[in-house]
Structure formats: structure tokens, C-alpha cells
Amino acid sequence: MADAPGTLPMIPDDVAAAALHGSFCPKMCTFACPVTEATGRDDAVPWSFHRTVSDLAQGRTTADAHAASHLEACTGCLACRVPCVFDQDVPAQVRAGRATVRDAGSPVAGTEDAVAAVADGRSPYGVDLPAGLDADATTGFDVVVVAGCRDDARDLDALRRILASAGRRTALVVPEGCCGGTLADLGAGPEATAAAARLGELLPPAPVVVATDPHCLPALRSTAGDGTRVLDTATALVQLVDEDALRFVSERTRVAFHDPCLLARGEDVTTPPRRLLAATGAVLVEPEGHGASTVCSGAGMALELVAPTDAAATADHRARQLGATGAPVVTACAGARRRLADAGLDVTDLATFLADRLVPEPPA
Amino acid sequence: MLDAALLDDLAGRVGDRWVATDPADTANHAHDWWPRLLMRRRAGEDLPVPDAVVSPGSRDELVDVVRWCDAHDVAIVPFGAGTGVCGGAAPVAGAITVDLKRLNAIGGLDEVSGTIVVEPGVIAQTLEDHLRHRGWTLGHFPSSIHCSTVGGFLAIRSAGQASSFYGKLEDMVVGLDVVLADGSLFSTRPVPRSAAGPDLTRLFLGGEGTTGLIVGATLRIWPAPAVAVDRGFLVPDVRTGLDAIRAVLRTGLRPTIVRLYDETDTAMVFGGQGLEVPEGCLVIIGCEGDEDVAEFTAGVVRRILSEHGAEDLGPEPGEHWRAHRHNMSYRFAEYMKPGGTFGDALMLDTMEVAGTWAVLPGLYDDVKAALAEHTDLVLAHFSHVYPEGGSIYFTLGAINEGNEARALARYDAAWEAGQRAALAAGGTTSHHHGIGLLRAPYLREELGEVGFDLLRRVKDALDPKGLLNPGKLGLGGRGGRDG
Numbered sequence: 014m015a016d017a018p019g020t021l022p023m024i025p026d027d028v029a030a031a032a033l034h035g036s037f038c039p040k041m042c043t044f045a046c047p048v049t050e051a052t053g054r055d056d057a058v059p060w061s062f063h064r065t066v067s068d069l070a071q072g073r074t075t076a077d078a079h080a081a082s083h084l085e086a087c088t089g090c091l092a093c094r095v096p097c098v099f100d101q102d103v104p105a106q107v108r109a110g111r112a113t114v115r116d117a118g119s120p121v122a123g124t125e126d127a128v129a130a131v132a133d134g135r136s137p138y139g140v141d142l143p144a145g146l147d148a149d150a151t152t153g154f155d156v157v158v159v160a161g162c163r164d165d166a167r168d169l170d171a172l173r174r175i176l177a178s179a180g181r182r183t184a185l186v187v188p189e190g191c192c193g194g195t196l197a198d199l200g201a202g203p204e205a206t207a208a209a210a211r212l213g214e215l216l217p218p219a220p221v222v223v224a225t226d227p228h229c230l231p232a233l234r235s236t237a238g239d240g241t242r243v244l245d246t247a248t249a250l251v252q253l254v255d256e257d258a259l260r261f262v263s264e265r266t267r268v269a270f271h272d273p274c275l276l277a278r279g280e281d282v283t284t285p286p287r288r289l290l291a292a293t294g295a296v297l298v299e300p301e302g303h304g305a306s307t308v309c310s311g312a313g314m315a316l317e318l319v320a321p322t323d324a325a326a327t328a329d330h331r332a333r334q335l336g337a338t339g340a341p342v343v344t345a346c347a348g349a350r351r352r353l354a355d356a357g358l359d360v361t362d363l364a365t366f367l368a369d370r371l372v373p374e375p376p377a
Numbered sequence: 378m379l380d381a382a383l384l385d386d387l388a389g390r391v392g393d394r395w396v397a398t399d400p401a402d403t404a405n406h407a408h409d410w411w412p413r414l415l416m417r418r419r420a421g422e423d424l425p426v427p428d429a430v431v432s433p434g435s436r437d438e439l440v441d442v443v444r445w446c447d448a449h450d451v452a453i454v455p456f457g458a459g460t461g462v463c464g465g466a467a468p469v470a471g472a473i474t475v476d477l478k479r480l481n482a483i484g485g486l487d488e489v490s491g492t493i494v495v496e497p498g499v500i501a502q503t504l505e506d507h508l509r510h511r512g513w514t515l516g517h518f519p520s521s522i523h524c525s526t527v528g529g530f531l532a533i534r535s536a537g538q539a540s541s542f543y544g545k546l547e548d549m550v551v552g553l554d555v556v557l558a559d560g561s562l563f564s565t566r567p568v569p570r571s572a573a574g575p576d577l578t579r580l581f582l583g584g585e586g587t588t589g590l591i592v593g594a595t596l597r598i599w600p601a602p603a604v605a606v607d608r609g610f611l612v613p614d615v616r617t618g619l620d621a622i623r624a625v626l627r628t629g630l631r632p633t634i635v636r637l638y639d640e641t642d643t644a645m646v647f648g649g650q651g652l653e654v655p656e657g658c659l660v661i662i663g664c665e666g667d668e669d670v671a672e673f674t675a676g677v678v679r680r681i682l683s684e685h686g687a688e689d690l691g692p693e694p695g696e697h698w699r700a701h702r703h704n705m706s707y708r709f710a711e712y713m714k715p716g717g718t719f720g721d722a723l724m725l726d727t728m729e730v731a732g733t734w735a736v737l738p739g740l741y742d743d744v745k746a747a748l749a750e751h752t753d754l755v756l757a758h759f760s761h762v763y764p765e766g767g768s769i770y771f772t773l774g775a776i777n778e779g780n781e782a783r784a785l786a787r788y789d790a791a792w793e794a795g796q797r798a799a800l801a802a803g804g805t806t807s808h809h810h811g812i813g814l815l816r817a818p819y820l821r822e823e824l825g826e827v828g829f830d831l832l833r834r835v836k837d838a839l840d841p842k843g844l845l846n847p848g849k850l851g852l853g854g855r856g857g858r859d860g
Contacts, residue, residue: 033715044502
């Protein structure tokens with residue numbers, strides 16, 4: 014930890030050094046930030062996070078409500094990381110900054126409500142967690158599906174139907190409120206660690222764990238046991254297509270795929286969902302901003318809890334780009350699906366889209 | 378300080394969340410990207426912050442804010458992305474800083490006429506991405522394209538790396554909307570050209586917000602080029618390179634990218650890639666457009682460069698440049714931060730000047746010599762060429778071993794010497810970065826006494842109370858810190 018006078022203990026040295034570096038960068042990644050674009054907030058420019066976190070680390074600014082307000086407008090989409098020649102991790106700096114202001118008694122908006130919700134076993138987003146879908150058995154699973162805290166029952170059921178049609182024995186695990194990812198995003202580190210540990214206790218042994226929400230992947234990787242592969246939905250399913258274990262009814266439907274940020278940039282997963290859509294005969298219409306250049310829907314870094322108006326503006330901006338394709342939208346992130354649907358878009362989860370096109374089982 | 382009751386009234390017009398007054402909330406607007414201000418921040422100085430930052434969300438709100446300022450005699454500092462390098466957006470005591478980033482709509486694309494309507498807060502790369510998705514380009518590629526606004530570019534009359542073909546930003550303006558100091562809205566008729574009296578857009582392009590606030594523009598766009606043919610050459614010296622480039626331009630053809638690096642800069646380019654440093658000067662020429670047009674232009678370029686004794690280095694140097702053309706801006710922090718690559722208290726800046734072909738060699742020699750007196754390293758490249766001349770882009774650096782006061786002193790001395798040398802050699806003090814606070818001391822000599830008085834009279838007529846960006850361009854104004 015940094016040890017300069019006035020330094021607060023929550024910002025690790027390497028994060029402080031990166032933030033200091035960024036605070037002298039001429040704001041080069043401004044163009045990449047979807048929240049800046051959607052809201053015009055000056056403190057959404059990634060440089061502003063560098064400056065705020067660096068000043069917090071150096072004790073040049075007070076860890077108060079003002080500082081907290083300048084740690085709001087990030088959606089954690091990693092778009093600013095793509096052009097950066099120094100591979101700056103802005104979300105990591107924002108998390109450290111949020112942890113610092115929380116430790117000082119000025120958490121970013123929404124933090125304590127989310128912590129309380131998770132402590133009660135509820136989703137930090139106030140979404141009703143799906144229930145009653147668990148498997149009969151307790152062992153012998155091929156795949157464990159872990160629900161995200163913004164998933165809905167229909168999409169989860171769709172994924173399990175697809176896996177079942179490929180002959181996979183599945184279990185569904187619904188975390189007790191949160192995998193820890195959202196709490197970590199809010200700067201609630203201890204509670205995030207505890208939530209991840211609780212999830213770890215819930216996971217039955219299986220060779221593959223599928224996270225339906227890409228935001229859960231980091232927490233699951235830290236939780237799942239050695240030898241367990243933690244995959245996103247598209248990567249898991251495209252392997253089944255490669256094994257010829259899935260068959261879809263071919264239908265030439267025009268669709269636009271919204272690349273979830275953490276899939277496209279965090280996981281480098283852009284081809285598998287397109288291959289899955291192609292396997293159904295869908296004709297892909299690429300929107301402005303796709304693949305690694307995808308534009309965020311505002312679903313990350315708990316933005317909808319911290320700054321709901323800005324999250325809505327970010328979703329509206331992306332919905333306009335997607336809507337311009339004139340095609341129904343498919344995505345592979347429960348958070349993105351909700352944000353875009355709230356913005357008025359016709360948007361379907363990838364699993365549900367695929368499940369609706371499964372070749373029907375022959376009558377027994 | 379501004380009266381709290383007044384600011385409450387202002388908040389009622391744009392919304393509470395869009396008026397910031399606490400120093401913790403206005404600190405982002407304490408400086409733009411003028412290196413001198415960054416050096417002061419690096420030295421630990423708490424830079425003065427604006428009394429208030431106001432972020433209107435629409436043109437109507439901006440007009441309302443300007444009228445409010447006029448009614449209450451409150452000065453305005455316009456602020457886009459805050460990446461200007463001359464202090465043009467530096468705060469002024471007693472003034473409000475008006476952040477224009479919320480005015481960032483990209484409007485109608487007229488594919489028949491080849492124009493697009495934009496608001497000033499649009500980030501230039503965002504506009505370019507928007508256009509490319511639709512098969513068009515603005516053709517404006519300054520190294521700050523990732524971080525600067527269209528409004529900022531208009532305010533300082535920016536030039537991009539492909540300006541030799543696409544022109545400078547003022548060449549791209551088909552129509553302009555400006556809020557005047559009294560809140561009235563002035564709009565030019567969006568036509569390709571008009572002889573209906575003087576071109577009034579020129580009162581505001583380059584005005585840096587001292588004559589009016591630009592709130593919209595209709596810009597000329599081009600079909601996105603099908604191909605780019607980039608090539609590198611090696612010429613024996615700067616003068617041969619200039620002769621060759623001039624000969625290319627006199628064919629009437631317009632390569633898109635034209636860059637000539639002096640010997641020192643050439644050594645940096647090759648050495649920076651771990652390559653053997655050759656004798657001579659690197660020339661990079663890029664030709665864009667439909668394939669036949671680009672290839673034809675590139676063929677003429679190769680012939681003329683060959684006639685001037687240039688060694689053809691093939692496509693690699695040009696392609697490398699294109700792939701890394703923004704890297705220097707990204708790497709700025711690596712050098713400038715405390716404990717940077719060259720230790721604490723590095724002085725680093727760029728100075729772009731311009732002159733006719735006749736004065737360009739002497740301008741290069743004189744400015745480089747003047748800068749070298751006060752720095753440890755001076756690099757130069759020539760770019761932004763015209764039939765009658767071109768610009769020189771100097772990069773100046775000095776290592777100061779932790780002594781920030783020495784860094785500032787050398788900075789000031791270098792700028793004074795370099796700008797005076799440019800004027801004495803018959804050049805202009807600024808090709809495309811503008812004036813702001815940095816160059817204000819030299820504008821009177823640049824324009825001449827009569828010219829500067831004319832500018833002041835224009836300013837007085839358009840902004841009689843001196844409320845618009847006071848102090849910038851050396852024009853004074855209410856609450857201004859002259860020069």
C-alpha cells in the first residue's frame with residue numbers, strides 16, 4: 014500500500030501508480046467511453062477516474078461525497094482499454110476508489126442498499142431471483158449453470174433445455190443474492206468475498222460451470238474448484254454445435270447481435286455467438302459498434318444502482334444504434350437484455366433464441 | 378466569487394446536477410492540456426478552479442445561460458474536452474466555465490450534398506466512427522482525434538494529419554451556428570460558397586470563444602477512401618525533401634499524408650523501432666481514394682521523389698506510421714508524469730509554425746536554433762503542405778532532474794525564443810494549435826498594430842462587455858488575466 018501522508022489504505026500501490034499515470038494522459042480514450050457519449054458528463058471521461066483515484070491515493074482530495082460522486086459514471090465496459098497502449102484498467106481503479114470512499118463513510122449511491130439486499134439473500138438489483146428450477150440429483154452433473162442476479166427464469170430454462178437436448182445433465186445454481194461481482198463493483202470488498210464464498214459452497218462438482226451473465230465470470234473463476242472450466246453461454250454452446258450435439262431448425266431471420274462488453278472485450282468472445290446464430294440460419298445485421306468495438310448498454314459496474322439516470326441514457330444510446338439495424342436484437346448478457354428492453358428494444362437472450370429453434374424431439 | 382443566489386438561479390435553468398461549485402467538483406476544469414499548467418499541477422500546485430462549471434443540455438439551455446450571463450455581467454469560459462494545448466479553456470476568476478460536452482448530437486447526414494450537421498461537444502473520433510459506419514469520412518485526423526471535440530477544433534481552426542488532401546477544419550465548414558454574447562443566435566446559410574458579403578464564419582473560426590460560442594456546424598464530408606497507399610522514402614537532407622514535396626504539389630495532385638522528418642526526428646523514428654538509423658531524412662507519403670486514383674498519385678510521387686535522389690523504402694514506413702500515428706499522444710503521460718521516463722520535471726511540448734516555401738528552410742533553421750538554446754532535444758517534421766508552403770511541427774524537451782522551477786523557466790524561455798524567431802523569419806506563430814494564453818503575448822506582433830487593433834475592435838463590437846473567454850488571445854475582458 015502507498016504510505017505517503019494522507020494516503021488512504023484502500024488503494025493498492027499498483028492501482029495508485031496506474032491512476033497517477035493516467036492522470037497525465039491527455040484523455041485519449043475519451044471517444045471510447047459510452048457513458049461520456051450518452052450523458053456528456055465530464056467526470057465520466059476515463060481520465061477523470063484516473064485523476065480522482067490518484068488524488069485519493071495521494072491524499073490530495075478528501076474521500077467524501079464529492080469524491081464518491083466522481084466515481085459513479087463508469088459502466089466497466091473496458092472500451093477505454095482497447096486503444097490504451099498502457100492497458101489501463103479503469104474499472105479496477107474505480108472499484109478501488111469506491112472502496113476508499115466507502116471505507117471513509119461516503120459510499121457511492123446504492124451501495125448499502127445492495128449490500129443489505131444480498132445479506133437478505135436477494136439480488137442487489139432488486140430483481141426476483143428465479144427459484145424452483147433446481148435439479149433432482151445432487152451429483153453426476155455434466156454442467157452447472159449459475160444464474161446471474163439479473164437473469165430471469167425463462168432464459169435460464171431455455172439454456173437448460175438446450176443442454177438437455179444435447180444430452181447434458183445439468184444443475185442450476187442460484188446464488189444467495191450475488192456472486193460477489195456486483196458488490197465488488199460497488200467497492201464492498203468484504204461482502205463480495207463473503208458472497209463468492211457462499212456461492213462456492215453451493216456449487217456441486219461438475220467439469221463445466223456456465224455463467225449466464227458474463228459479469229459473474231471473474232467471481233466464478235475464483236470460486237470454482239481446480240479442474241472446472243468456467244465458460245460463458247455462447248462458448249459452452251458452440252462446443253456442442255462443434256460436437257454435432259445440437260440441431261436447430263433453419264430459419265432465415267434477420268437479427269442483430271449486441272456483443273456484451275465483458276464477453277467481447279473481457280473474454281475475447283465474439284465469434285461463438287455469431288456461429289450459433291448462423292447455425293439457426295439467422296442472417297446477421299451488424300450494428301454500429303460490434304465485436305470488440307461494441308458499445309455498452311450501461312449494465313456494468315452497478316451503474317443502474319449508482320446512477321440510474323446515466324445508466325438509462327447509456328442504454329438509450331445503444332438502443333438507438335441497435336434499433337437502426339431494423340432487426341430484432343439478440344444478446345448474451347442478462348443485464349444488457351434488461352437494459353435494452355427497458356429502452357424499448359425488442360431483445361432476446363441468446364439461449365432463448367436458440368431454444369426456440371431447437372429441432373423438436375421425436376415423439377416417444 | 379460568484380454570488381450564491383445567482384448560481385441558484387442558474388441551476389434553476391439547467392438543473393442542479395449540471396451546475397457545480399464545490400472545488401472538488403470543478404477541479405477537472407482547472408486546466409486544459411497546456412503543458413505549462415500540467416507542469417504546475419505536477420509540481421504539486423493546486424491550480425485555481427472555476428467558480429462554477431455549468432453544463433447546458435441543449436442549445437436552448439446554452440442560449441439561456443449566455444443571456445443570463447449577459448444580464449448579470451458574468452464572464453464565460455467555453456470548455457469542450459479540455460485538451461487544447463494553449464490554455465484556451467483555462468478558468469478565469471469570477472467567470473463560469475461552460476462545458477459543452479452535453480451538446481453532442483450528430484444530426485442529419487445529407488448523402489446527396491455530402492454534409493453532416495453536428496453539435497460542438499461531439500468527440501471527433503466518435504463522429505468519424507459514425508461516418509465510417511455509413512461509408513463516409515470527415516477527413517480530419519489530428520493526433521488528438523480520440524479526445525477532442527468538434528467545437529474545440531472549430532474554435533482554434535484545427536488541422537489534421539490528412540489535411541493536404543481534405544483541407545483544414547475551416548475548409549470543411551459549410552455552415553455555422555453561433556450564440557453571440559447577448560444570447561442571440563447567428564446562423565450562416567449552409568451553402569458551398571457565397572459571395573454575399575464578407576464570410577462571417579471567419580469571425581468565429583479561430584476566435585477561441587472570444588467572439589461567440591459555436592453551437593453547431595454543417596461540415597463537408599467525403600466518401601470513405603477505398604484504399605490507402607502509404608510509402609516511405611529517404612532523402613539526403615531537409616532541403617531536398619522540401620524541394621521534392623513542392624514538386625509533387627505542383628503537379629496538381631494531392632497526396633493525403635505528406636510528412637518530412639528532419640535528421641533528428643528521423644533518428645527517433647527509426648531508433649524508436651529498434652531499427653538501424655539511416656543517414657538522411659524520412660519522407661512519408663500517403664495517397665487515398667479509389668484504387669486507381671490512389672495508385673496513380675502514388676506513382677507520380679515515386680517518380681518525383683526518385684528524380685530528387687530519394688531512396689524508396691517501400692510501404693512499411695508509411696504503414697507503420699499509420700498504425701501508430703496516435704501513439705505519441707498516448708505516450709505523453711509516460712514522459713510527463715512524476716517519475717516519468719526521463720525522471721521528474723521533464724519539460725515537453727510541441728510548437729507548430731508555418732511559412733511559405735521561400736521562408737520555410739530559414740524558418741526551420743532559426744526556430745530550431747532558438748529552441749535548442751533552452752532545451753535538450755528539438756525534433757521537427759514538416760507536414761500540412763500547401764501549394765505555397767507548409768508547417769513545421771517542433772517537439773521540444775528538456776530534462777530537469779526534479780527541478781520544476783527550472784522546467785518552467787526553460788519552458789518560458791524556449792517559447793519566447795521560438796515564437797520570436799518564427800516571427801522574425803517571416804512565419805506565423807501558430808499553424809493549428811491556436812493562441813489561448815500561451816501565444817497571447819505574440820499575437821500583436823503577428824497581426825501588426827493595426828491588425829491587432831482591428832481584432833480588438835471586432836471583439837468589442839461582438840462582445841462589448843468582454844464576457845466571452847476573457848484573457849484569451851490577449852484581448853482582456855471582464856475578470857480576465859491578460860496574456
